[in-house]
Amino acid sequence: MFKRLSETLAAYQARDPAARSKLEIFLLYPGVHAILFHRVSHWLYLHRLFFLARLNSQIARHITGIEIHPGARIGRRFVIDHGMGIVIGETTEIGDDVLLYHGVTLGGTGKDQGKRHPTIGNGVMIACGAKVLGPFKVGDGARIASNAVVLSEIPAEATAVGVPARVVRIAGEKMNYAADVDQIHITDPVQKELQAISSRLEWLEKLMDEQAKSENL
Numbered sequence: 456m457f458k459r460l461s462e463t464l465a466a467y468q469a470r471d472p473a474a475r476s477k478l479e480i481f482l483l484y485p486g487v488h489a490i491l492f493h494r495v496s497h498w499l500y501l502h503r504l505f506f507l508a509r510l511n512s513q514i515a516r517h518i519t520g521i522e523i524h525p526g527a528r529i530g531r532r533f534v535i536d537h538g539m540g541i542v543i544g545e546t547t548e549i550g551d552d553v554l555l556y557h558g559v560t561l562g563g564t565g566k567d568q569g570k571r572h573p574t575i576g577n578g579v580m581i582a583c584g585a586k587v588l589g590p591f592k593v594g595d596g597a598r599i600a601s602n603a604v605v606l607s608e609i610p611a612e613a614t615a616v617g618v619p620a621r622v623v624r625i626a627g628e629k630m631n632y633a634a635d636v637d638q639i640h641i642t643d644p645v646q647k648e649l650q651a652i653s654s655r656l657e658w659l660e661k662l663m664d665e666q667a668k669s670e671n672l
């Protein structure tokens with residue numbers, strides 16, 4: 456348990472340039488408090504002590520402004536920067552080395568039963584105000600831009616932006632297909648059709664010539 460806490464504090468130091476010492480992070484960072492509370496809530500949830508689990512998570516919410524449902528499964532070195540206004544739903548699964556900023560919702564759309572919330576891969580970054588809604592996967596190393604609303608699966612290493620979110624980069628490479636389109640050498644469909652008619656006419660003329668020749672013989 457102490458090893459996990461220590462690596463979480465180290466992850467905060469690595470990701471937050473403003474973070475000074477591990478002691479300061481442990482005492483003052485709401486994300487650390489939220490995850491410590493969540494470990495207890497999740498243990499209670501797994502032992503079917505649902506009321507106590509929920510009570511503990513609500514106490515954590517009042518203290519930190521971060522609401523993590525006791526059922527959510529969260530990996531190692533999870534970092535929440537700033538923290539206020541985060542909601543993580545019951546069937547959410549979060550991998551290792553994930554970074555969330557304030558205002559993020561990992562929620563459901565209200566249309567699904569059972570697994571209703573997203574699965575977040577390893578090393579994913581979800582920027583402030585982003586909403587990820589539904590039971591799909593956000594691939595390893597993906598980056599969700601601030602205020603994006605993600606409603607479908609995001610591939611690994613992708614950057615998704617906008618409402619609804621669209622993938623604009625994969626592993627740093629642009630996904631702007633319009634820029635690759637040759638706008639000068641475009642085939643004209645009318646010309647193509649005329650060419651087809653003209654070659655058919657040629658063929659028919661040739662056929663008629665051949666027939667005329669054979670009749671004359």
Ligand SMILES: CC(C)(COP(=O)(O)OP(=O)(O)OC[C@H]1O[C@@H](n2cnc3c(N)ncnc32)[C@H](O)[C@@H]1OP(=O)(O)O)[C@@H](O)C(=O)NCCC(=O)NCCS
Nearest residue numbers: 556581582583598599600601602603614616617623624627
């Ligand atoms: C998306 C983000 C992570 C950058 O990822 P990236 O993979 O380096 O992507 P880029 O910066 O190259 O941006 C890719 C494209 O998305 C656009 N974009 C970036 N962030 C965007 C946003 N939030 N909304 C809409 N479009 C956005 C860029 O303008 C760029 O457009 P282009 O293809 O026309 O040039 C970053 O912009 C972001 O949202 N950071 C927020 C972090 C945060 O929450 N900080 C709070 C600290 S308190």
